[in-house]
C-alpha cells in the first residue's frame with residue numbers, strides 16, 4: 001500500500017485500503033444457502049457480500065444466519081439448505097460507503113462491522129475494506145510515531 005500522510009489520514013480517501021471486487025468472495029441473491037455455506041466454509045470467512053450479476057450490492061450473509069435458518073424446533077433441518085435462497089436470509093443493513101469518502105468514516109464503521117462495502121457513485125460494488133487492514137495501518141503509524149519521539 002502507498003504511504004499516506006499520517007497527519008491527514010483521517011481525511012484521506014479510503015481508496016488505497018480497498019480489497020477490489022475480483023478478490024472478494026461473494027454470492028448472489030438467488031444462490032441456495034447450500035452454495036453460500038460452501039463458499040463461506042471454503043473461504044474461511046464468517047460473512048461475505050451478496051452481489052447480483054451486475055455487481056450491485058444487495059446485502060451480506062453470514063454462517064450464523066445460515067445455521068440459524070436450518071434450526072427446527074427439535075432438530076437441525078439441513079434439507080432447507082437446498083430449497084432456501086440467499087435473499088431470504090441475508091441482512092440488508094450493512095456498512096457501506098462511497099470510494100471517495102474519508103478514512104475516518106471507515107474507521108468508525110469498523111468498530112461494529114468486520115468489513116465495510118465500498119461502492120462508486122453509480123452504486124456499483126468496488127470492493128471491501130476490512131478491519132484488519134485499517135488496524136494494521138494504524139498500528140504501523142503508531143509505531144512510527146513512537147520511534148520519532
Ligand code: AMP
Nearest residue numbers: 023024025045046047114115130131132
Ligand atoms: P479481517 O479483518 O481480515 O479478519 O476480515 C474481516 C472480515 O471481512 C472477514 O471475516 C470476512 O467476513 C470479510 N472478508 C475479508 N476478506 C474478504 C474477501 N477477500 N472476500 C470476502 N470477504 C472478506
